[in-house]
Ligand code: FES
């Protein structure tokens with residue numbers, strides 16, 4: 267990997283002071299009323315990552331995607347015209363959920379209740395005894411939801427007035443397009459339910475302050491030398507989104523088997539040109555709840571879907587280009603996924619402890635230091651939307 | 664007395680005692696086995712199989728997955744279990760027992776090694 271920093275320079279606190287330095291209120295991290303405003307002003311208004319293009323490779327390929335925050339089930343399907351669309355997974359006749367399977371491929375979708383049948387473009391193709399209805403077929407299409415793609419990632423937006431995805435992603439769109447995820451054809455996935463607020467969960471993954479305490483072994487390679495906390499080399503901000511460049515430890519403490527396992531995955535990555543991508547040390551955080559890591563040996567996304575003020579669902583995907591080509595390749599990928607899962611599981615314990623503490627109401631405020639600036643930025647971005655929404659609704663928070 | 668077909672490809676007889684425990688299909692099942700096994704089992708497996716990784720992969724890399732014999736497949740699954748066990752023994756060491764229950768909460772939904780493998784609800 268390129269540009270290995272031999273010495274670590276801590277980002278000066280002054281560079282981040284524009285984000286504010288005050289303590290942050292705790293209520294937004296457990297209060298159901300705040301969560302409801304957040305649901306309306308953040309999640310129903312932002313582009314939300316739901317899937318990857320590789321999940322709908324051919325015309326008729328579909329996935330079902332349930333989004334608790336919208337109380338919605340979506341059907342994401344590639345049409346015969348090759349366009350990928352999202353619809354509410356709801357039959358326009360009387361509301362029955364159309365598709366039960368998590369994924370599949372078919373040319374038509376028939377509702378089991380009274381057999382209304384839809385095409386991959388959502389149009390009603392046929393309905394038994396339709397003449398007895400008092401409506402036109404053209405008015406009985408599946409209800410569509412805005413869906414746009416960038417870097418292989420599919421996003422939906424429940425707000426008809428939201429700007430296009432590319433405008434929303436700003437300058438980070440191009441970075442995303444140069445990450446391995448943009449070329450991915452397959453992925454490994456693990457997921458978890460957590461008794462914690464989505465921000466508290468997400469924040470854990472945007473600060474390195476905890477690494478040396480929570481991941482002394484599993485995350486050992488990312489800390490050391492003159493950077494005992496493994497703080498990032500740089501941070502950046504782009505509208506509601508943010509980034510950090512992971513510090514390159516010049517002398518990572520890799521164990522022999524660990525090194526051997528990683529090496530097994532290098533030749534295919536080199537041949538695919540994935541080792542020389544420009545953002546290979548970068549973490550890109552897309553507001554509100556997705557981040558992507560460009561590390562070629564472990565290119566993963568992590569999305570934290572809110573369920574309620576104190577419940578969330580996390581989905582981690584390690585994105586790969588091409589199928590496993592041989593035993594070595596398969597082995598390296600298995601090791602890579604298991605290794606990152608080891609690190610993530612150590613976080614879960616702390617996050618739930620944090621939620622328990624905050625939910626007690628014992629603290630009115632909590633504190634972010636400068637190296638927790640990304641957490642503060644997320645709070646700022648959420649809170650400004652929530653406050654604005656509350657003002658418009660005449661609510662007092 | 665005719666001998667049963669070998670459990671593993673020629674040259675890997677030393678790993679046969681580990682087959683029944685560790686040659687498991689599916690990433691989720693291998694991860695679950697890591698948690699369900701004892702420290703002693705993991706250490707014994709890592710000590711025996713770790714040094715054989717290079718030979719095993721060299722032997723398997725010579726074939727396409729579709730051409731694997733049942734013995735090849737067992738060797739592959741053994742090495743994939745080794746990936747999990749190596750993390751437990753070499754990296755996590757004394758932290759392994761404490762982090763296992765949290766790790767088990769992270770359900771493995773799919774992996775590239777799972778092609779053609781029966782599903783597992785972990
Ligand atoms: S509810 Fe779907 S056909 Fe009647």
Ligand SMILES: [Fe+2]
Pocket residue numbers: 470471476477480481609610612613
């Ligand atoms: Fe962590």
